[in-house]
Every structure is written in C-alpha cells, then in structure tokens.
Amino acid sequence: MREEIRKKLEEKNNFNWTVHNELETRDFGLELSSYLKPGDVLALEGDLGTGKTTLTKYIAEGLGIHENISSPTFNIVKEHRSGRIPLFHFDAYRLGSGDELLDIGAEDYFYGDGISIVEWSDIVEDILPEDSLLIRIRYGEKEGERIYQCIF
Amino acid sequence: MKNGKHITLGIESSCDETAIGIVADGREVLANVISSQIDIHTAFGGVVPEIASRRHLENINGVLSQALEEAQITINEVDLVGVTYGPGLVGALLVGVAAAKAISFAKDIPLVAVNHMHGHIAANYVEYPELEPPFMGLVVSGGHTNIVFVKDYNQCETLGETRDDAAGEAFDKVARVIGLGYPGGPKVDRAAKEGDPHAIEFKRVYLEPGSYDFSFSGLKTAALNHINSCRQAGKEINVADMAASFQEAVVEVIVNKAISAAREFGQNRIVMAGGVASNSRLREMIREEGEKYGIQVMQPRPLYCTDNGVMIACSAYYKMKKGEFAGPDLDAIPGLEF
Numbered sequence: 001m002r003e004e005i006r007k008k009l010e011e012k013n014n015f016n017w018t019v020h021n022e023l024e025t026r027d028f029g030l031e032l033s034s035y036l037k038p039g040d041v042l043a044l045e046g047d048l049g050t051g052k053t054t055l056t057k058y059i060a061e062g063l064g065i066h067e068n069i070s071s072p073t074f075n076i077v078k079e080h081r082s083g084r085i086p087l088f089h090f091d092a093y094r095l096g097s098g099d100e101l102l103d104i105g106a107e108d109y110f111y112g113d114g115i116s117i118v119e120w121s122d123i124v125e126d127i128l129p130e131d132s133l134l135i136r137i138r139y140g141e142k143e144g145e146r147i148y149q150c151i152f
Numbered sequence: 153m154k155n156g157k158h159i160t161l162g163i164e165s166s167c168d169e170t171a172i173g174i175v176a177d178g179r180e181v182l183a184n185v186i187s188s189q190i191d192i193h194t195a196f197g198g199v200v201p202e203i204a205s206r207r208h209l210e211n212i213n214g215v216l217s218q219a220l221e222e223a224q225i226t227i228n229e230v231d232l233v234g235v236t237y238g239p240g241l242v243g244a245l246l247v248g249v250a251a252a253k254a255i256s257f258a259k260d261i262p263l264v265a266v267n268h269m270h271g272h273i274a275a276n277y278v279e280y281p282e283l284e285p286p287f288m289g290l291v292v293s294g295g296h297t298n299i300v301f302v303k304d305y306n307q308c309e310t311l312g313e314t315r316d317d318a319a320g321e322a323f324d325k326v327a328r329v330i331g332l333g334y335p336g337g338p339k340v341d342r343a344a345k346e347g348d349p350h351a352i353e354f355k356r357v358y359l360e361p362g363s364y365d366f367s368f369s370g371l372k373t374a375a376l377n378h379i380n381s382c383r384q385a386g387k388e389i390n391v392a393d394m395a396a397s398f399q400e401a402v403v404e405v406i407v408n409k410a411i412s413a414a415r416e417f418g419q420n421r422i423v424m425a426g427g428v429a430s431n432s433r434l435r436e437m438i439r440e441e442g443e444k445y446g447i448q449v450m451q452p453r454p455l456y457c458t459d460n461g462v463m464i465a466c467s468a469y470y471k472m473k474k475g476e477f478a479g480p481d482l483d484a485i486p487g488l489e490f
Contacts, residue, residue: 073321
C-alpha cells in the first residue's frame with residue numbers, strides 16, 4: 001500500500017486516492033510527510049468531519065513531531081518544532097478572507113523554513129502561494145471512506 | 153498604591169478581545185474593560201477587521217484609558233503590570249506584551265508574564281475570595297479542554313487535554329451544521345433544553361482506561377453522519393433532540409473525567425474556567441455528580457469565564473508574591489503549554 005502511494009507521489013501528477021479507514025489515512029500521511037520539503041504549502045479542502053486534522057496528525061508523525069496535533073481552529077495557527085522540519089498548522093475556519101490570515105503573519109510562515117498545512121484553504125485561496133499543493137477530501141460511499149483528490 | 157492597597161493592571165490580547173483589568177490587593181476588582189463590549193466604531197472610528205493584531209493596536213490605548221477611568225486611578229498609582237504572553241495568536245499577543253513592557257519601563261514598575269490558561273483559573277480567586285490552591289481545575293473553552301491539578305498559585309500540572317477538537321469547538325461546528333449558527337455553545341445549550349438527551353445515543357469516548365485526555369472529533373463526525381443519513385432518508389432533523397443528545401455526550405465525558413481526577417488526587421474541590429464552563433447542562437451535571445462524592449464545584453460568573461484582563465491581573469499579583477518577574481526581553485510564546 002505505502003509503496004503504491006510513494007509511486008503516485010513521485011510521479012508528480014494529479015491523482016485520486018481512496019482510504020477506507022484511519023490506518024490507511026496514516027499510511028497516506030506518513031508517505032506524504034517524506035514527500036514534503038521546507039517551504040511547501042499543503043492546502044486541505046473538505047467538509048467538517050472529513051479528517052483534515054487527522055491527516056495532518058499523521059503527516060506530523062512522519063515528520064517526527066512528538067507533541068499532540070490538535071485542531072487549530074481556535075488559535076488559527078499552531079507551530080510544531082519538535083520534528084525534523086518545522087510544521088505550521090493553519091485553520092481558516094473562523095476567518096472571512098485571506099487578508100485576515102495575512103494579518104497574523106501568514107507570509108512569514110509560508111515562505112519560511114517549515115512546511116505549512118492549511119485547513120479550510122478554500123476560504124483563503126487568494127493568498128496561498130501559486131505552487132501550493134492541494135488535497136480535496138470528500139466523503140466516500142461507506143462510513144470511514146474518504147477520497148483524496150491530490151492536485152500537485 | 154491607592155488607599156494603601158496594591159494595584160495590579162492586567163492586559164489580555166491573546167485572541168479576539170483586547171481587555172484590561174485592574175485589581176486591588178490581587179482580588180478586588182476596580183476595573184474590567186473588554187473591547188468587544190464597547191462600541192469600537194464610535195470610540196475609534198473606521199472599519200475594524202475581525203481577527204487582527206491591527207485591531208488590538210487600535211484598541212489598546214482606548215481600553216487602557218477607560219480602565220483607569222473606571223478604577224478612578226491614574227497610571228502613576230499602578231504598582232505592577234501583568235500581561236498574557238501565550239498561548240494565542242502571535243501578532244495579537246505582541247500588542248499586549250509591547251504595551252505592558254512600555255508601561256513597566258516608563259513607570260518603573262515590575263512586569264509579570266502570565267500564561268493565559270493560568271489566568272482563566274485565577275478568575276476564580278476573584279469570584280471566591282476564600283479560594284486557595286490546591287484544587288482540581290477544569291478549563292473548557294473554544295480552544296481548550298484541560299484537566300489541571302492546581303498545586304499552587306504558580307504551579308499547575310496538566311493531567312489531560314484534548315487530542316483533537318476542543319469541547320467548545322465541537323459545539324460550534326455541530327451548531328453550524330444543524331443551523332443554529334454562531335456562537336454555537338450558548339445556542340446548543342438553549343436548543344437542548346427542549347430536546348431529549350437520549351434521543352440519539354452517541355458513543356462516549358473515554359480513550360484508554362485511566363486517561364484524562366479527551367477526543368471529540370469522532371463525536372463530531374458521528375453527529376454529522378447522523379445528520380447526513382437523516383437528510384438522505386428524507387427525514388427531518390429534530391434540532392432540539394440533536395442538540396440535547398450531542399451536548400449530553402460531551403458533558404458526560406467531561407464530568408466523569410473531572411470527578412475521577414479530583415478523587416484520584418484527593419481533591420474535594422473542582423474549579424471551572426473557560427467559556428464552556430457557562431454551559432448550563434455541564435454546570436448542573438458536575439454539581440450533581442460532585443455532591444455524590446462530597447466534591448464542591450466552583451464556577452465563575454459568565455463575565456469572568458470569557459477572556460478578560462481581571463484574571464490576568466489576579467494571576468500576576470500571585471506570581472509577583474512568588475517572586476516570578478519578567479524582564480524587558482519578554483517575548484510572546486504562541487504555543488505556550490499550561
């Protein structure tokens with residue numbers, strides 16, 4: 001499973017990937033973590049409950065971050081520096097536009113030395129760097145199933 | 153000093169509110185000014201962005217003047233300045249930290265750095281003049297769900313926290329989906345009063361035995377799944393039942409964990425803090441359960457549950473008593489832990 005994900009990522013084309021449970025989300029997150037590099041911005045779109053924070057949690061695990069990754073909805077951004085690359089975890093849920101994210105210094109993070117992950121990125125898409133990676137997450141047919149539309 | 157009393161000024165700007173509180177001898181409230189409660193447009197003019205350090209910058213001087221006026225003191229009578237230095241938004245925190253440093257330097261008075269979460273706990277010292285540590289603390293808000301063992305005024309140990317969503321956040325998100333709108337907490341609370349808390353039996357998530365951590369993300373997803381399957385089947389959603397059942401599942405877990413923590417650590421008092429501490433079902437259930445085990449539950453008025461400067465001033469006063477001062481190199485720490 002993980003090898004197949006790795007192959008897909010290395011091809012650098014857009015692709016869809018279906019996970020059927022949280023274990024498979026973890027596989028995907030771990031593989032994605034070794035594909036991401038400092039300065040990357042990963043935008044996550046998807047309804048409530050599609051697992052944006054859960055996916056981020058496993059990317060963080062892959063980066064060797066040991067602290068707990070909880071939802072940044074309230075704080076807008078949380079910094080995690082205990083892994084091999086810093087992770088800046090954003091959540092635009094409470095924001096009205098990209099300008100409000102700029103007000104809290106988003107550009108310093110996006111163009112900094114870490115990886116930025118932005119939940120609810122559709123709200124702030126006007127200010128995301130052009131080369132941002134995008135994953136759209138949709139509910140699948142069955143409970144627990146999620147479809148990742150990766151636009152890289 | 154004012155009338156022989158020690159005066160502390162507390163500044164809070166970690167998130168949405170610019171707030172300043174002034175207390176005498178640590179617990180007597182002389183002023184409590186919160187920016188969202190005054191008409192910003194009239195006071196300062198212009199359009200104000202919802203979440204921005206810029207807004208704090210525009211507010212802070214006005215809030216300070218109003219607080220001094222309310223306390224009927226001048227800045228020269230202030231003996232100590234306390235400020236929130238984390239956790240929160242970095243740009244927002246920096247405004248308060250810079251203001252506090254400026255006052256401390258200009259008036260040559262000591263500066264104390266306060267952890268916002270310790271501040272929420274300290275709100276109870278203002279509300280209950282006799283209260284002293286140790287006790288079990290329960291902080292429930294939009295951004296936090298923590299059980300903390302408060303050993304002393306400047307010493308807290310986190311026993312448990314949320315691993316995903318905070319309780320208040322789960323309330324807000326579910327409220328939005330069932331069409332109750334913002335702010336979700338109070339709206340769910342109100343709607344739930346008309347509903348059956350056992351209409352939908354959501355799974356209570358306790359994690360590993362003995363853990364004081366929380367997880368509300370699965371409950372949020374379960375609530376969404378329930379709503380979606382109702383919609384697909386063309387069934388109408390009973391908003392009151394949904395609100396009541398969801399609230400019951402959140403509250404029951406919080407109450408059981410808080411009571412277990414108090415018992416395990418031999419504490420007969422649970423002290424609540426944070427915005428969700430105003431939830432009426434949480435207040436009711438924790439009191440009932442507490443009574444069974446001889447545990448007294450303390451809750452500040454809603455006024456002191458939300459972010460305010462009084463709680464920061466109070467916490468700063470007791471940190472000063474413990475000799476914990478900050479220097480001019482104080483910096484904001486957005487990810488500060490409890």
